[in-house]
Amino acid sequence: MQNLVEIRRNIKQRQLFNNIFALVGLFIILVAILILLALTLRMFIDGAPRLNWGFFSNFPSRRAENAGILSAWIGTTLVMLVTAVAAVPVGVASGIYLEEYAKKNWLADLIEINVTNLAGVPSIIYGLLALGLFVYDWSLGESVLTAGLTLALLILPVVIVTTREAIRAIPNSLREAAYAMGATKWQVVQDHLLPYSFGSILTGVIIGLSRAIGETAPVITIGALTFIAFLPDSPIKSEFPFISFEWLKAPFTVMPIQMFNWVSRPQADFQVNAAAAGAVLIFMTLGMNAVAIYLRYQLRKGIKW
Amino acid sequence: MTQQVFSSVSTKKLSPKLIRNLKEKAIEIVLFIAASTSVATTLAIMFILLEECWFFFQEVSIFKFLTDTEWTPLFANPRYGILPLLSGTIVTSAIALFVAIPCGTIAAIYLSEFADSKLREIVKPFLELLAAIPTVVYGYFALLFVTPFLQKIFPELPGFNMLSAGLVMGLMITPFVSSLSEDAMRAVPALLREGSTAMGATKLQTALRVVFPSAISGISSSYILGASRAVGETMIVAVAAGLQPNLTLNPFSQGATITAFIVQVSLGDVARGTIEYQTIFAAGLTLVLMTLVLNIIGYYLAKRFREIY
Numbered sequence: 001m002q003n004l005v006e007i008r009r010n011i012k013q014r015q016l017f018n019n020i021f022a023l024v025g026l027f028i029i030l031v032a033i034l035i036l037l038a039l040t041l042r043m044f045i046d047g048a049p050r051l052n053w054g055f056f057s058n059f060p061s062r063r064a065e066n067a068g069i070l071s072a073w074i075g076t077t078l079v080m081l082v083t084a085v086a087a088v089p090v091g092v093a094s095g096i097y098l099e100e101y102a103k104k105n106w107l108a109d110l111i112e113i114n115v116t117n118l119a120g121v122p123s124i125i126y127g128l129l130a131l132g133l134f135v136y137d138w139s140l141g142e143s144v145l146t147a148g149l150t151l152a153l154l155i156l157p158v159v160i161v162t163t164r165e166a167i168r169a170i171p172n173s174l175r176e177a178a179y180a181m182g183a184t185k186w187q188v189v190q191d192h193l194l195p196y197s198f199g200s201i202l203t204g205v206i207i208g209l210s211r212a213i214g215e216t217a218p219v220i221t222i223g224a225l226t227f228i229a230f231l232p233d234s235p236i237k238s239e240f241p242f243i244s245f246e247w248l249k250a251p252f253t254v255m256p257i258q259m260f261n262w263v264s265r266p267q268a269d270f271q272v273n274a275a276a277a278g279a280v281l282i283f284m285t286l287g288m289n290a291v292a293i294y295l296r297y298q299l300r301k302g303i304k305w
Numbered sequence: 306m307t308q309q310v311f312s313s314v315s316t317k318k319l320s321p322k323l324i325r326n327l328k329e330k331a332i333e334i335v336l337f338i339a340a341s342t343s344v345a346t347t348l349a350i351m352f353i354l355l356e357e358c359w360f361f362f363q364e365v366s367i368f369k370f371l372t373d374t375e376w377t378p379l380f381a382n383p384r385y386g387i388l389p390l391l392s393g394t395i396v397t398s399a400i401a402l403f404v405a406i407p408c409g410t411i412a413a414i415y416l417s418e419f420a421d422s423k424l425r426e427i428v429k430p431f432l433e434l435l436a437a438i439p440t441v442v443y444g445y446f447a448l449l450f451v452t453p454f455l456q457k458i459f460p461e462l463p464g465f466n467m468l469s470a471g472l473v474m475g476l477m478i479t480p481f482v483s484s485l486s487e488d489a490m491r492a493v494p495a496l497l498r499e500g501s502t503a504m505g506a507t508k509l510q511t512a513l514r515v516v517f518p519s520a521i522s523g524i525s526s527s528y529i530l531g532a533s534r535a536v537g538e539t540m541i542v543a544v545a546a547g548l549q550p551n552l553t554l555n556p557f558s559q560g561a562t563i564t565a566f567i568v569q570v571s572l573g574d575v576a577r578g579t580i581e582y583q584t585i586f587a588a589g590l591t592l593v594l595m596t597l598v599l600n601i602i603g604y605y606l607a608k609r610f611r612e613i614y
Contacts, residue, residue, distance in 0.1 A: 018507040025415025028408050033431045035476060039438065039446055046449075093339030101333055102340070114343050120530065120600055121593070122537020124564050125350060127571070128589045132353035136577050153346055160343070184325060186332045207437075214439025217539035217564065221571045221585075256441045256540075263445050263544055271449060278442045289437045293430045 040282055047276030059229040064269030071228040072258035082148020083212050091156050095163025119157035126154045127221025142223035145248040150218050155208035162204025166197035199299045203292045210288035216256040228253045255281050357586030376550040378584045389550035393560035397542055398535035400471025405531050409482025417490040418512040436480040444544030447473035465547030468556040474541050482531045489523020490516050522610040529603030533596045539564035563592045
């Protein structure tokens with residue numbers, strides 16, 4: 001009898017610990033989500049006085065209330081364009097090679113270990129690489145092209161890993177059916193694997209780009225300017241050949257650098273600008289991530305092998 | 306004449322099958338070149354860093370670099386001791402891990418063992434979003450939100466301090482730790498849990514004594530990844546911790562990390578060939594070596610504790 005009471009007490013105690021832990025776990029997660037909401041809200045509230053049309057259409061200025069992010073958001077758009085054009089083909093091609101072509105030998109192992117390690121290299125190191133290699137050795141200067149290529153290298157591992165995962169998820173029976181019909185390897189990749197994995201790869205690319213948009217350190221390292229009161233040359237011309245690539249060589253600034261510049265000024269006025277820029281930046285990255293998460297959710301629902 | 310020969314050769318030898326095979330081979334080569342860019346990137350990083358450090362260490366002895374207690378390369382009377390930058394990096398990273406490892410682990414255990422799948426589906430995207438916020442935004446948050454808050458508790462806390470930078474960095478790293486640890490724990494076979502539950506263990510006991518030890522390989526590598534992110538994090542510390550190299554382990558003081566120093570120098574105009582230019586590469590090499598050591602430890606831990614089911 002005595003024993004039974006003790007056992008009951010023991011069970012109660014263990015259940016209590018169990019429940020306390022569950023509450024603590026839930027609490028931590030709720031706090032994390034609350035911080036996310038508070039952070040976003042706080043940015044929007046602090047920045048609200050500046051979030052008007054002029055903020056998007058003005059150049060930076062010495063006077064906080066006239067300063068805007070025109071050169072920053074255009075710079076970000078152009079840099080992202082270069083990043084996407086460089087990272088997507090190379091990343092997807094690497095993923096395809098590693099997953100479908102590579103034989104199991106030391107070379108494939110080397111590339112694989114390398115991709116994993118590159119994902120762990122601090123972003124600022126890419127900035128140093130770009131400063132030494134792109135800016136000086138290749139004389140690309142402190143330009144849109146340099147920044148785009150740097151960020152492309154930075155998100156390459158993300159694109160490679162998602163491509164591989166997407167291709168690996170396609171069942172082998174599909175490949176075998178295509179080979180049985182006499183398709184070559186590339187035909188299998190082009191006509192079957194790529195179309196089926198398109199959605200998942202796109203998700204990975206969006207997540208990679210959303211990371212690149214917020215990266216500040218490597219872009220500072222290659223020498224992006226913080227005060228730019230002009231726009232790069234327009235890519236579209238009225239006379240032949242209508243397209244110009246002069247903008248690739250233009251000096252530039254990007255959103256996170258503009259924000260960093262305003263944060264590091266002592267005047268409170270500029271901190272309002274920083275908050276407004278932060279709000280725009282959060283809106284961009286969260287928006288891109290939301291699209292990616294939604295896409296992934298839809299894909300998971302849609303595909304049943 | 307040559308035209309004729311050429312066309313006759315091409316009709317005779319380049320049969321559709323051959324063309325097809327050639328095309329396949331060409332595509333494979335192109336794909337291989339794409340895959341090699343990642344190796345080229347690593348080699349280029351090592352080459353660039355070592356090249357500039359070679360010049361740097363001709364001016365400054367390695368012994369001085371590792372033992373001098375002052376880091377003032379931009380002053381008239383420069384001293385090149387990496388220790389103050391190392392202490393800044395270690396203090397901020399330690400605070401960050403002090404937050405991220407317990408919170409991340411508890412969140413992961415909760416999500417993997419306690420939460421039902423509906424809650425998990427809702428919560429996980431939010432945690433992912435938390436990890437996606439640009440770090441310069443976190444820097445703003447640390448400087449203008451967390452520091453004033455901490456100053457209410459510790460009135461003598463300076464406006465720039467390593468404590469608030471570290472805490473916010475921990476917040477940023479928590480989702481990484483929790484999501485990787487959760488993956489590791491979910492990979493533990495259900496049979497082990499069922500066995501434990503059948504013996505009368507509560508969920509918590511099962512989680513702590515069965516699931517956690519079985520997943521320790523994956524969990525430890527999530528900690529290592531968190532640590533290497535903390536060491537390499539730049540903008541939060543550059544904004545909130547001040548840029549004053551300071552050989553101290555006191556989190557209430559200002560400090561500069563290796564990354565913050567690189568940013569500080571890059572903001573000015575540095576010409577190639579000057580010693581200022583070379584210092585940021587020496588600092589960068591130190592950073593790479595630190596993350597390399599972390600990665601090797603992580604690799605060893607993952608191998609040492611791997612359970613095969």
